[in-house]
Amino acid sequence: MKSEPDAYSIDHLMKDGETTWDGIRNYQVRNMLRDDFAAGDLVLFYHSNAGAHTGVVGKMKITSDVVVDKLQFDPKSDYFDPKSTKDNPRWVTRKVAFLEKFPRVVTLLEIKTDSRFAHLPLVQKGSRLSTMPLKKLDFDRIVAMTRV
DNA sequence: GCCAACGTTGGC
C-alpha cells in the first residue's frame, strides 16, 4: 500500500499504532480494499513520491473488516464526495496497524533493477494504483533485503 | 516542475 510520506508516513503510523486507510478515491483500489484484503493480511508500506527514499519502508497488518471512509461526508475534507450518501456510501476502506519500520528502505530503484521483481505490478508500465497484490515469496524477499 | 499514463466527467 502506497502513501506519500508528506501526507502519511510510516513514522505517522508508528506513532498512531493503528489508522484508517482513508482518502482512497479510485474505484479499482476501493474494490481491492473491499474484496481482496482480509483482516490479518500482512501489508508492505511504500512511500511514493519521496525522491531517493521512494520505496518500501515497513510492514503493517489489516485489522478490520470493511469500514466506511468518513471523509467522504465531511464538506471540509479534500476527500469530500457530494455524490456519496450515508445509506449507500461510495468509499470504503480498512484499518491497518503498525508492525515494523524496516532498518532501511528497499528502494524502488532496487526493486526495478532486480529481475526477481520484474513481474510485480509496481514496476510495470502505467501502474499507478496505490494498492497492489503481493505474493508471500515476494513479500518475504523484500523483507529479507532489510535484514542484511 | 514536467510529463506519461492513466481515470473521470459530461456534452452530444
Added chain:
DNA sequence: GCCAACGTTGGC
C-alpha cells in the same frame, strides 16, 4: 456509447 477535456498519480 463515444470521446474530448480535464484531473490525478507518481516517477524523474
